[in-house]
């Protein structure tokens with residue numbers, strides 16, 4: 001594997017922070033088994049991460065000193081490790097995005113768009129939800145909690161879906177995505193616990209978190225698909241082969257990673273849902289052993 005791993009658990013949390021330092025120099029242009037469609041699908045996702053994960057970090061950081069969780073030492077340790085893991089993900093996705101840029105795939109522009117879209121949504125969301133008593137910090141945390149459910153779910157699907165794994169033919173890229181997928185599941189409860197700690201578990205919190213999941217999923221798929229079309233069109237790869245690959249491995253009932261997510265995504269609508277109800281411990285143990293973590 002093309003990475004120098006160092007592991008730290010200074011936060012004393014239930015999961016560590018791993019610094020990976022991947023070297024993306026030898027990653028081929030179409031690293032998902034030679035498929036431009038699937039490679040751009042993953043690149044369109046990767047383009048969302050630097051700005052997206054900074055937004056997650058800022059959202060949690062903004063409320064970590066709230067009186068209702070300030071003295072919860074266990075949760076504070078988890079928050080520190082969560083920030084550490086997300087910061088490392090941002091770091092590695094920036095490095096990968098730069099390596100895609102080398103091939104002429106304009107991920108820099110998409111990264112800037114992601115940040116613009118997030119800041120636009122924050123600004124107008126704050127105005128729109130003010131009359132309902134939802135302040136900007138709550139809105140940010142709602143977005144983070146919803147999107148963390150999405151990332152944990154797509155991550156566990158990646159660790160389960162053997163059709164996709166068979167296509168991850170470049171070892172560096174495969175390891176980067178599996179590492180990220182493991183950590184998304186290790187820290188999947190942190191934003192949720194912060195949200196419940198600050199805003200409680202009542203009907204108002206339930207309506208806010210479930211309606212925000214619907215809103216953020218529509219926004220996320222809209223943006224990711226727009227980015228995908230942008231990458232394919234600029235690369236002159238917007239053709240039936242690319243679309244067929246994307247349909248088969250993302251959206252088909254038998255092999256699709258996105259279609260595989262729906263059951264776990266819907267769990268979020270249970271009134272007493274908690275991310276750890278979706279037990280991924282055995283799955284993570286298997287993968288951590290496989291990657292030598």
Ligand SMILES: [Fe+2]
Nearest residue numbers: 053086089184
């Ligand atoms: Fe992440």
Ligand SMILES: [Fe+2]
Nearest residue numbers: 086148151184
């Ligand atoms: Fe995350």
